[in-house]
Amino acid sequence: GQNIDQPTEMTATEGAIVQINCTYQTSGFNGLFWYQQHAGEAPTFLSYNVLDGLEEKGRFSSFLSRSKGYSYLLLKELQMKDSASYLCAVINQAGTALIFGKGTTLSVSS
Amino acid sequence: EAQVTQNPRYLITVTGKKLTVTCSQNMNHEYMSWYRQDPGLGLRQIYYSMNVEVTDKGDVPEGYKVSRKEKRNFPLILESPSPNQTSLYFCASSRGTSINEQFFGPGTRLTVL
Numbered sequence: 143g144q145n146i147d148q149p150t151e152m153t154a155t156e157g158a159i160v161q162i163n164c165t166y167q168t169s170g171f172n173g174l175f176w177y178q179q180h181a182g183e184a185p186t187f188l189s190y191n192v193l194d195g196l197e198e199k200g201r202f203s204s205f206l207s208r209s210k211g212y213s214y215l216l217l218k219e220l221q222m223k224d225s226a227s228y229l230c231a232v233i234n235q236a237g238t239a240l241i242f243g244k245g246t247t248l249s250v251s252s
Numbered sequence: 253e254a255q256v257t258q259n260p261r262y263l264i265t266v267t268g269k270k271l272t273v274t275c276s277q278n279m280n281h282e283y284m285s286w287y288r289q290d291p292g293l294g295l296r297q298i299y300y301s302m303n304v305e306v307t308d309k310g311d312v313p314e315g316y317k318v319s320r321k322e323k324r325n326f327p328l329i330l331e332s333p334s335p336n337q338t339s340l341y342f343c344a345s346s347r348g349t350s351i352n353e354q355f356f357g358p359g360t361r362l363t364v365l
Contacts, residue, residue: 172351173351173352175353175354182359183358183359184342184356184357184358184359185295185342185356186356187353187354187355190352190353229294229295231295233351234351237351238300238302238308238351239285239297239300239310239311239351240295240297240351240354241297242287242294242295242296243294244292244293244294245294
């Protein structure tokens with residue numbers, strides 16, 4: 143089976159840096175995604191990691207360690223609009239579906 | 253504009269009354285999928301389709317049907333809705349016949365009384 147764990151909630155202040163962790167247990171690994179979802183809206187793609195290391199994209203970066211079954215999403219220079227849920231998802235062994243974690247709700251305050 | 257559309261966006265219905273939620277994408281994507289999202293449970297896959305006339309069950313298929321007669325459309329059918337199918341439903345699509353970046357529709361909030 144597959145299991146994905148991420149913290150339920152996090153809080154941070156504007157301008158700060160926050161790291162959202164995700165650990166996964168999977169039989170086989172085909173890639174890991176991070177999505178952002180504002181309340182009541184559709185998830186939107188943030189990043190995709192299939193090899194170990196850091197992928198940087200503007201204020202957002204994502205890191206993957208396949209040997210540790212671990213990823214994190216790093217958000218820099220936080221803005222109020224970054225208040226949202228962040229979803230970690232891995233591709234299942236068959237390559238037919240994304241298995242999502244329950245999401246981390248980030249609240250950014252001024 | 254490249255997009256995935258769903259209709260209706262909101263629906264309140266009663267137990268046992270058959271309904272269909274439509275999903276359409278204009279990106280010529282092969283792969284399409286339906287998810288439901290419930291508080292505390294996250295997004296869970298209901299059904300997926302790798303291409304026209306090819307569909308398969310996801311993690312929570314009970315009580316749902318799908319069809320894929322054309323590449324752009326992937327309707328979700330609830331033959332006899334029950335209150336435990338009250339949820340937020342998302343359709344998604346992606347290029348190719350295996351998973352990569354998925355584009356999600358805006359969601360359909362369904363309430364079954």
